[in-house]
Amino acid sequence: MLLNNKRKILANSKRKIFGIIIALSIGAMIIALFLAILNVANIIPLSAKSTSPDIIHLVIMSTIQALLSTLLSLMVGIMLAWALNRLEFFGRKIIIALFASAIVTPGIVIALGLIDVWGREGIISDFLQIFGIDWDFSIFGLFGILFAHTILNGAFAATILLARLDAIAAQKLKIAQSLALSPLKRFLLLDLPAIKNTIPALGAIIFLLAFTSFPIVLMLGGGPSNQTLEVAIYSAVRLSFDLKLAVQLSVVQLILCLLIIMPAIIFNQDHIRAGISSNHRWQENGFSKFMQITILIVGIFVFMLPIISILLNLFSMEFFTLVLRPSFWRATITSLTLGASSAILTLFIAIIISQAKIALHGKISKALIALPLYVYLIIPALVLSLGFYILARQLQISNSIIAPFVLILGNALLALPFAVAVLAPSLEAINKRYNKLLSSLNLSSLSRWRFVEWPLLGREIGIVLALAFSFSLGDLGIISLFGTNEFTTLPWAMFQASGAYRNNDAGIIGAILLLIIFAVFLALPVIFRKFSNVRS
Amino acid sequence: MFSKYFLSLILVLLSFGALAQEKPTLNIYTYDSFAADWGPGPKLKEKFEQNCNCTINLIAASNSISSLRKIQLEGEQTKADILLGIDTSIAAQALETGLFIKHEIDVSDINIPNGWSSDYFVPFDYGYFAFVYNKEKLKNPPTSFDDLIKQDIKIIVQDPRSSTPGLGLVLWIKSIYKEQAKQVWSELKPKIVTMTKGWSESYNLFLKGEADMVLSYTTSPAYHKIVEDDDRFEFAQFEKGHYLQIEVGVIVKSSKNQKLAKQFLVWLISKEAQEIIPTTNWMYPVANIELPKGFMEQEKPKVALLIDEKIVFENSEAWILEMLDAFK
Amino acid sequence: MLEVKNICFHYEKQKQDYYYDFSLGEGEIIAISGVSGAGKSTLLDLIAGFLMPNKGEINLNGQDILSLPPERRPVSILFQSDNLFEHLSVNKNIALASLGNENSNENQSAISNALKDVGLENFGNQLASNLSGGQKQRVALARTLLRNKSILLLDEPFTGLDEKTAKDVQALLKKLVKQHKWHTIIVTHNKHDANVMGAKNYVMKDAVLQSE
Incomplete structure (x- = not known):
């Protein structure tokens, strides 16, 4: 019995450590972004007199x-x-x-x-x-x-x-x-x-x-x-x-x-x-x-x-003209690839954070580990984008190489609070329900995931993936400094079109975006529920 | 598996780099709709590349100010050779950075209302801010801001903090009304349906019928006429004049291709290049060429307003705050 | 007399048909055993009205009850767990049985009488979540007492209780069923429990309810 208890703590503490590492890295990255901007701010002289805006009113x-x-x-x-x-x-x-x-x-x-x-x-x-x-x-x-x-x-x-x-x-x-x-x-x-x-x-x-x-x-x-x-x-x-x-x-x-x-x-x-x-x-x-x-x-x-x-x-009449354009397909493929990559990354981080949150005791520590998730949502995309841009320059990494990674990471982090909100309660319910059983079975963290959590969480995983995928499809903020002609996403193409009187094109792209999002939301939860098996 | 792909990806990228080395590459930082498929960028690139034995690389940011910011961030290491597309309201700010050089191009022939004399900036097109309306719906368009205030008309404008025409309107009103600008703004306030982040949202709302007029350009009706064969749209001719927007190009100090950059700018204001501008960028050309028919439906504004860029630079923040004050 | 006549039922996505045909009198107890998935709990759901049969009749004293919605059937039901609302006090949990004002004197004394009958006199103000398994089942029984419906359905009510507690609850249940003349059906995997209760034994085999 004593042995069992120790093993249980081992599996849990692994989860805690992973979670804390991830949460700290996100926190550290945000601080690094801020510092990078401030660092440059000291070098670049002010371009114009900025009068402090009416912050209190805003x-x-x-x-x-x-x-x-x-x-x-x-x-x-x-x-x-x-x-x-x-x-x-x-x-x-x-x-x-x-x-x-x-x-x-x-x-x-x-x-x-x-x-x-x-x-x-x-x-x-x-x-x-x-x-x-x-x-x-x-x-x-x-x-x-x-x-x-x-x-x-x-x-x-x-x-x-x-x-x-x-x-x-x-x-x-x-x-x-x-x-x-x-x-x-x-x-x-x-x-x-x-x-x-x-x-x-x-x-x-x-x-x-x-x-x-x-x-x-x-x-x-x-x-x-x-x-x-x-x-x-x-x-x-x-x-x-x-x-x-x-x-x-x-x-x-x-x-x-x-x-x-x-x-x-x-x-x-x-x-x-x-x-x-x-x-x-x-x-x-x-x-x-x-x-x-x-x-x-x-x-x-x-x-x-x-x-x-x-x-x-x-x-609309322009539908075929639009979808026959190679640039449209480039944008679509880029968007889908980015969406899929950041969806997987989101899921991965969300699982680790959710598991750690459940393994941790005490309201304060549970809240602290969840904090970095929200931070990313609060800071304006423009500032984040700026920070990444400067950081990439300081690290001497070319823009076109880092752009996809920034987009994937940025969008994954944006979707994270939603992913955890979907995943954590169900994961917690499972852990509460099978708490005694799990601890008596001596399951390691990984096999606990494989045999207990994953089979029961299929639907939630599908939702998390759909959320994260759609988030990066629809996001424009992060991309604004990185966008170049070779690297265009669907939202960017939409923005481009509506900036040039082409509201029909923009409307069509908007509709296509919605269709993709709906398809993903309809299909993924069902697929993953089947995929992860048992449920009824 | 992944690392293998990654390696080959890098190899591909490197080989592209190597190929590009053979010809000089001219990197042009510009705004996004300039570089878009249907914008002037690709056509200009194609034409210029025919004779220059060079490659043009258009690098677009979401707007021209962002391109300037990129160059500022990159400083001496920027790969930009030319910054294309900023307008006169931000030009003085660009100059202040010290990152650009004089063009040494003869711009005396340039056809711009009130003339052109900057040593640094080469103007490649221009337009006037104006309120666009649908003539089937609005029978008596206003002829001045005072007239607009008196009539029962709803308008949509853009936020000067995030949009070029938005800032243009602040300057437009300031250039006419000086000390009374704030008063005009507070009288305009009830007419304004909303103040969007960018021009595109405003224009979209206008087309959906949310307002009688939208802050746009005198050239907007030409788009509808030429591309959509739709002649319902006109701009309201204001007697006291319209504010000018002049888009310029400027050579980056750290550029290693300054000769080529200059060559491009010289070509850009030539008739051959200017022919491309009107129906791709929907602005007036700076060379004396014949305008497409759709541009001729309405007369150009008689008075062109423009505040000196230095004064704009020093006062625009204060003028924006003054406008915001009027909205409280 | 509760008559379950030629009831036939199958789940939407299954081919299996379940058959039930039996009757039991006032104060009588029958125990149903069988492997899991054999269709034991399905019978309880059919009588309680959570499922509707494809064929057959269920009558209580000659009156059809199939046409009644679950909430109007003369049925009390008790599961192995989840019988109480954990965040409510014992008193409140019992008061859910009566639709009137739970604070009226009449109801107050009815509740404390019921608690006395199940041997939990002083537990009225405790939170349900603080009770032991046996105590929870007793509180649920007290609520059943107060509702006093003629049919009592029990789904594995003793599972999870220790031997002594199970015995106590069984004795209490036996006494109450006699006293109040409930038609009682117990689903259990434990024949011994059934015998102690003096129940008639049935078994679900090949999807058919058979007497042993």
């Missing part, structure tokens, strides 16, 4: 906007998850996969889709015109930002929460059902405990996304009164080339965001007592069923309309 606006976005997204997410958990209908899996992909769809593409639907000359306006009703609604301003964020992040939150609800043990559901719990009691006694622990970390991620959501905020914000700190950082680099100010502002953003999300990460208790996905579905009747159907229909309607309007771009 910070307050960003915080309010991000908090509201988070709150609304969580509310919508819970409602959608609730409805999806109760209802059984044809196409349920497809809807879930589409919702899951919401968070990685390129923000600008979705924002333009929203305009197609809700804009002055959008679908709804056209529809109302038939009845002679004037559509006097503006999607611009704080409302527009919140609207876009709630759709994107709410749909994503729904899928994460739904996984928790679907994992409530079948026996528990049966007991509750035969006790005839009311829909409200069912929610309070079964659902809420199941999702309670997921909400803080999920909220933290959504907050960061909303806080740093640069293109959507600028596009739908309606003017400088609704803007983020990132605008100031952008301006510092672009207009005055005041790198020191850019780093300072990034650090302000970093500290501020960490202060806000830290409590959420620390007080995120780990009592997740979930079984592994149960297939018992308990539908409700009457008013609550009516509500569920209403929520779902509204959710699908609001979410799907912009997407459909984006996909309609595919039926």
Whole structure:
């Protein structure tokens, strides 16, 4: 028995050490990036007088906007998850996969889709015109930002929460059902405990996304009164080339965001007592069923309309001209290769960090190991890109050689918090459930993964890969300094096209991006679930 | 397995490098839509390479300012020979870096409103900022900012901190209204639907019908006319004038191919090269060539406004803050 | 009298048909054994209403119960574990049985009576998660008492309990079933348990329920 215990600690401590090494390397890399920029900032004289921007105003606006976005997204997410958990209908899996992909769809593409639907000359306006009703609604301003964020992040939150609800043990559901719990009691006694622990970390991620959501905020914000700190950082680099100010502002953003999300990460208790996905579905009747159907229909309607309007771009005359262009295929292949590579890297790091997080004891140490994940999300892509660029130069590595690696690494790190959010709870549930068994079996860390965790985590692994893959497909930020003609990705091609009046081409590429993302989200979880075998 | 591939990859890259050594390579840092398939870059490259026994390598960043920043970061070690595509609002900043040299090219013939005299920068095209509208939807386009403020018109503009036309609008208003600029901005505020990060988002929103007018260029209607055969678009002619955007090229001090660079710039302002510019970069050429028909539908602005680049350099931040102040 | 008449059931993706045909009277206990996957728990799900049979009838005292949704069937169900909400107190867990106000005096005394009957008088305010396995099963039984439905379904209720605790719970269960005249079906892998309870023995073999 004593021996067993020691062995168990050995397997766990290996996991801890790996995790800590990875977390520290990410942290060290970010510090190195900052230092590299500061180092250069001292050499390069200021290009223009930079007057310090109104930081306090920007910070307050960003915080309010991000908090509201988070709150609304969580509310919508819970409602959608609730409805999806109760209802059984044809196409349920497809809807879930589409919702899951919401968070990685390129923000600008979705924002333009929203305009197609809700804009002055959008679908709804056209529809109302038939009845002679004037559509006097503006999607611009704080409302527009919140609207876009709630759709994107709410749909994503729904899928994460739904996984928790679907994992409530079948026996528990049966007991509750035969006790005839009311829909409200069912929610309070079964659902809420199941999702309670997921909400803080999920909220933290959504907050960061909303806080740093640069293109959507600028596009739908309606003017400088609704803007983020990132605008100031952008301006510092672009207009005055005041790198020191850019780093300072990034650090302000970093500290501020960490202060806000830290409590959420620390007080995120780990009592997740979930079984592994149960297939018992308990539908409700009457008013609550009516509500569920209403929520779902509204959710699908609001979410799907912009997407459909984006996909309609595919039926454009220019479609064939575009796809016959060799540069389009180069971009596609580059994008797919980058996406696949960074997906694998993300999965690898996410597994190590999740395992270490579970092996570690104490809330503070669990939070600390998760910290570097968020850091990367907080710092503006422009600053990161700048840091990598300078670092590469200092290391005397040619741009075209390092560019793919930077893109792969950068995108993998961006996707990491989402990957861990998907992976860690399920991994934890397995470890809790089989804790005694695992320790008595003396399994090494590797065979524990091979025989226990991997077979049970197929679906989650598929989701993580899909997330990370799509993230690097849709990302533009990191590439901005590295992009050259020989090295073009699909988002870059889209950006190029829309910068040259070619909105049709841009629309088609946006639609193709969405199609790829959906395909990946539909296929990968299913494939990996089959691949890793057992489950039902 | 991986290392094997990696090695062969390096070998391939090296051999490319070796091949390129035989001919001199002219590295041109420029912005992305200049180098795009449909932009002027590839055509200029093809034409110039026919006679120069050299290779042109276009290296694009997302915008011209980023290309400048790249050169600043790379300093003496930059492989750039020419920086192409920055405009006059940022030119003084570029000069300040000391990374560029005089062109020693005769630019007296250059056809630019108000003339040209810079020793460092060679202008290769120009345009005017303007508000573009759809004439089927907007019957009485404004003829000045005052007129615009009086009418019930919605416009979309760009953020001056992240976009060239956005900064252009700040300079445009400043050049007309001087001390009253802030007042004009606060009166414009209710007309502005949104202020996007870049020109492309604005233009997209405008085409989707989100506003009556968009801040763009006087040459935008020509694109729709020539490429899409769509003549609904026009720009609003402002009586007090339009702000000029002049795009320039400049030779990098550390370049080892300065002769070739100069040769390229001389060629760039020749008629042969300038023929390519209008329908690829959608700007006015600087040589006296006949413009394609689509460019002639509307008269060019009568008054060209331009603030001295030194003054822009010293004041643009303050002017942006002044504008932001008006939005509070 | 609970009559399970010619019930036939098959899962959507399986070819196997399961057959059940038996009846049992008030206060009677039957025990069902069989290898795992033989279809023992399926029977409980069919009676409780979590699954619907493809053919056959289930009647209680001549009344059809198949047409009732699970929450309206006269059924109490008890599993090996997961019977309680761990984050609630014992009192609250039991109170879930009655739909009325759990704080009313009437309910309060009913709950404490039920707890007394299962030998856990002073445990009302404990958190369910702090109880031992045997205690948890007793609390679940107390809730069953309060609901007092005519059918009691038990799925491996003694698994995981030590021998002495299992015996105690069995004795308690036997007494309560007699007292309240519940039609009781126990799924168990342990024949000895069944004998102690004085149950009639059935076995699931070749997907058919057979008496031994």
